[in-house]
Amino acid sequence: MKPVIALVGRPNVGKSTLFNRLTKSRDAIVADFAGLTRDRHYGNGRQGKHEYIVIDTGGFEPDASSGIYREMARQTQQAVAEADVVVFVVDVRGGLSAQDHDIANYLRRLGKPCVLAGNKAEGMQDSMHLAEFYELGLGEVHPVSAAHGQGVRSLVDLALKPL
Numbered sequence: 001m002k003p004v005i006a007l008v009g010r011p012n013v014g015k016s017t018l019f020n021r022l023t024k025s026r027d028a029i030v031a032d033f034a035g036l037t038r039d040r041h042y043g044n045g046r047q048g049k050h051e052y053i054v055i056d057t058g059g060f061e062p063d064a065s066s067g068i069y070r071e072m073a074r075q076t077q078q079a080v081a082e083a084d085v086v087v088f089v090v091d092v093r094g095g096l097s098a099q100d101h102d103i104a105n106y107l108r109r110l111g112k113p114c115v116l117a118g119n120k121a122e123g124m125q126d127s128m129h130l131a132e133f134y135e136l137g138l139g140e141v142h143p144v145s146a147a148h149g150q151g152v153r154s155l156v157d158l159a160l161k162p163l
């Protein structure tokens with residue numbers, strides 16, 4: 001069985017872009033609008049010696065009725081349940097948000113292996129931007145650029161090596 005990687009994170013952090021990068025496909029919808037990818041999306045991928053399945057998710061979505069963010073979308077919970085390892089994607093340009101904390105708390109409770117990916121890190125020289133993400137209590141942030149491909153190979157190594 002190939003290991004399964006679930007990509008989770010709030011809207012617009014670059015999950016679908018990373019999915020495309022990991023699967024080298026154009027299957028996942030990449031949009032400039034938050035929350036466009038509504039359904040779980042599966043893809044096969046390979047990086048070096050690693051073969052894996054990736055699940056893209058729509059992430060958290062705002063609850064229109066209450067104006068606050070509802071509990072983690074069921075599809076995301078399902079993806080996480082199916083996964084061997086979770087790649088939790090945050091946006092190092094957008095910075096840490098309350099939603100990031102909610103997701104981190106959820107993942108910590110589950111105790112599932114989790115790798116923190118700091119996306120949109122291209123051209124960022126100093127690690128100052130990454131430091132705040134330690135607050136999430138999920139360890140080191142691994143800088144990646146899904147759009148440019150930087151750090152993606154080592155992210156996969158890191159996620160799959162312990163499995």
Ligand code: GDP
Nearest residue numbers: 011012013014015016017030031120145146147
């Ligand atoms: P999702 O909602 O988490 O699936 O995010 P998307 O993959 O749809 O990307 C949201 C936006 O972030 C799009 O405008 C992407 O082009 C942009 N984006 C994704 N990855 C990167 C990256 O590595 N660097 C930069 N600068 N922008 C990115």
Ligand code: MG
Nearest residue numbers: 015016029037
């Ligand atoms: Mg998406």
